[in-house]
Amino acid sequence: MKHPPIEICFDLSRSIDLHKISTKQTGEEAIEGVTSGLISLNETVTWRAKHFGVWQKLITKITEYQRPIFFADEMVKGAFKAFRHEHHFEEIGEETLMIDYFEFQSPFGIVGKLVNRIVLIEYMTNMLEIRNQVIKEAAESDKWKELLNETEIGW
Template sequence: MPRIEIKTQVNADIKIVFDLSRSIDLHKISTAQTYEEAIAGKTTGLIRLNESVTWRARHFGVYQNLTSKVTAFNSPFYFVDEMTKGAFKGFRHEHHFIKTNEGTLMTDIFVYESPFGLLGQLFDKIILKKYMTQLLTKRNQVVKEFAETGRWKEVLSS
């Protein structure tokens, strides 16, 4: 199964970075290019343990629905969301947060399995792993931007 690990240093308080990372509203902003919309479950605010969200988004020119659930949660250090329905055969997305002298080190570990056997594995190698890495990196840059500039108040104070 493909594994993506992304480390992002954010010069902001760990609690702010943790909350931005689980914000449905910030997720919508960070994935504007795929027209993501929360259509069921938790559709706004901060997602918590045992809550789920269903996203509708356009990837590779096709609209898809994907439901994920928060299965582990230790504020402000760690949470995990896992797919319960969607295009993947499965995925697990771990979000780790460590307080540093500069602020917060945010680490994403995304492990997934594509459907369609060997064809899916080939698609992973040629296209999907790079696509998912770019999507997660973009999301992390938006978290970083909002946390470091004070824009976090736009999504966390409402």
């Protein structure tokens, strides 16, 4: 098993193309903003996906960026009242540790909090686990070379 450098893991995590692969079960598609390649600071992407049988749009923006150790994306517009997804990366020996912090608020007050407990926390955790497994598989194989353009990543 290869231990990919932190830069590969970081760039795969901000790859629109890899995101589409990791969310194929929801038919997720980037339809506006950055629709392929790598997303960077202050850039947005509009996602269209089917969740719980309903087509939804979600606009996110990269609000913080410190390559190759951290970036955050936040919802600009969508079904949530708010959400923030932090991506942290750390080199430990020859390995790269990725840690996600995902905070969200559902609309509809107490009903939204109940839906979070019953459905959304598990649903969102599962989506992140699938996404991170796809990142890991791409990073530890040569698939990352198909997803990352050397001139775009700058190394």
